[in-house]
Amino acid sequence: MSGGPAATVPDSLARSRALIQRVLQNAVGRLEPSLAGVIAYHLGWRDQDGNEVDKPGGKSVRPTLTLLTAESVGGRAEDAVPGAVALELVHNFSLVHDDLMDGDRERRHRPTVWALFGSAEAILAGDALAALAYAVLLDAGDESGRTAARELTDATLEMIRGQSEDMDFESRIDVTEDEVLRMCAHKTGALIACAAALGAILGGGDDGQVAALRAFGSHVGIAFQAVDDVLGIWGAPDVTGKPAASDLRQHKKTLPVVHALAGPDAGEFAGMLSEGSLSDAELPRALEILEAAGSRQWCAEVAERHLAQALAALDGSDLAAGPAGELADIARFVVGRDF
C-alpha cells in the first residue's frame, strides 16, 4: 500500500540480528537453566522439545531501529547494541505477558509460552526478560546508559498504560476513535518510539534528534498497529500465525472495530459485541458490518497518515542520509507488510 520497496525485507534487519544475537544470548544465559529454556523457546532458538532451531524467530524490527538511529546521528551501531538488546528483551517480556493476559494460545505458528509451559512459567519468564533489559542497559558504560534506562522505563510504563486501556475497553462499547488511537500510541507506539530514541541517545545525538527520532518511532508504531489490527481480522491464519478473526472473537476494541461501532450498523454491532465471545455463525455478519462501515479502508488511511508523519519526522534533524534512508525503508516495510 505504501509504495516503494515495501515487500522486500530490508537488509538492515539481518545485519542487526547478527550484532545483537550474542549479547542477547549472554543475557538469557544469566538465568536459571529451566527458565532460560522457556525463554529460548519463546525467542525461537529452541523447539518444543528443547532442540536448537536454525532459523531465527521474529523480525527484529525494534533493535534494528535502535542500531540505525544510532548511525543516523553519527554514532556507531555497536554503541547502541545494549539499547537494541534491552528493547528486544522488553518487547518479548510484553509479548509473553500479553499472550497470557489475552488468552492467546498461538504466536508465530507455535503455542505461546503459557499454553506450552503454564501460566506461572510465562509470568516468571516475562519478569525475567524485563529485569534482564535493565541489566544490559545499566551495564552499558557511561551516563547515556542511565538516560537510556529512564527512556525505557517511561516507555514501559506507557506500554502498560496501553495494555490497561486495552483491557478496560473490552467491557466498553462506547470507545471513541481518539481513545483507541491513543491506546495504540501507548501500547505499540511507546516501545517503538523508545527503540528509535535509545539509538539516538546511545549514539550521542542531541536533544532535537532524540525527539525527532522518538516521534518517528511513535508514528511507525501507530501505523504498524493499524496494519496489525487489519491482519487480526482479515489476515490469513497461515500468515499471521493466529486463528482467523481472533481479535474479533475476543471482543478486542481494535481500530477497525471501534470505527465500525460508529458506522451505519453500530447498534447491531454493539449488540453482538456485548454478548459472550462471538460465535462462528455470527462472524460473517460481523465482517459484513465492518466492510459496510469502510473500517478496513479507514485503517489503511490511518496507517498511511502515520507513515507519512514518521517519514516527515526524519527530515530536518540533520540525520546521516544512508541510515535515515534505511529507517525510511523499515518504516515502509513494517507498514506495507502483507497488506
Place this chain on the structure above:
Amino acid sequence: MSGGPAATVPDSLARSRALIQRVLQNAVGRLEPSLAGVIAYHLGWRDQDGNEVDKPGGKSVRPTLTLLTAESVGGRAEDAVPGAVALELVHNFSLVHDDLMDGDRERRHRPTVWALFGSAEAILAGDALAALAYAVLLDAGDESGRTAARELTDATLEMIRGQSEDMDFESRIDVTEDEVLRMCAHKTGALIACAAALGAILGGGDDGQVAALRAFGSHVGIAFQAVDDVLGIWGAPDVTGKPAASDLRQHKKTLPVVHALAGPDAGEFAGMLSEGSLSDAELPRALEILEAAGSRQWCAEVAERHLAQALAALDGSDLAAGPAGELADIARFVVGRDF
C-alpha cells in the same frame, strides 16, 4: 526466641512509613486510574469496594532497612527514600505475581489481587510496580542512582532465580537442605540484602560498608524465611492471614519439608508429597512426621544462626551506633515475630 526486644515493633518502622508514603503514592499515581486502584488495594490503601483505608498494610521492613542503612553510613534517611520506595515497589511486584503463580487466594486476611480482580490485572499490576521502581530510582539525582538501579536489577534477577527454583522443586522430592537454603537466599535474601545495600549506596557508604550491609540483609532474609516457613505450616491462620498448613497442602519444598524428607519417615513423607495435593485427612500424619524429624526445631536453629551472622555483619564496618542498633532491633524483630 532471639532474646532482646523481639516482640516490640521497632519505632523505626512507623517513621520510615511516613517518609516514603508520599513518594510511593506519587509513583502509583502515574498509572492509569483503574490499574492504580488495583495497586492501591494491594498496598492496603483501599478496601475491596475502592474506599480509602486508614490503617496501613504491611510492615515496611524493607524500606526501613534502606533508610536505616543510609543513616548507618553517615548519610541522611531522606537521600535513601527513592531506594526505599523502589524496594517496596519491587517487593510488592513479587508478592502480586507470586500469589498468582502459587495460586494463593489470601494475603493479610484479604483476597489476593488475582483472586479479586483476575489474573490479567494481577500480571499487569506487578509489571507496573516493577517498572515504577526503576522510574523512582533512576530519577534519584546523581550517579549513585544508577549504581542503586544495578543493585536492584541484580537482586530482582536473583529473586526470579529463587522463584524458578521454588517452582522446579515442587515436582522433586530429592531437594537437599543446601539447595533449599540457596533457594531461600535467592528468593527472600536477595531483596532484603538489596534493601540494606541500597541505603548504604545512596547514603554514600564505601564499598566495604555496602558489602557488609548487603551480607547483613541476606542473613536477615534467610532467617526471616526460616521463620516464615514455620508459620506457613504451624502458624495460626488468624496470625498469618493464610489458610492453615497452606504451604504443606501445596507441596512446597519449604525448609521444614525438605528437612523432614531426610528424616526418619522420609519414605512415607515422600510418598504423601508425590501424590496430588495433601488431603485434610493426611495433614495430621504429615505434621507428626515433621515433629518426629525435629524439622520445626531445625528451622529455629537456621533462623538463629543467620540472625547471629546478620548481627555479626554489622560489626567492624564503622557504622554509626544509633542506626546500627536499630538495624539489629529490626533483625531481631523480623526473626522473633510470633515465634
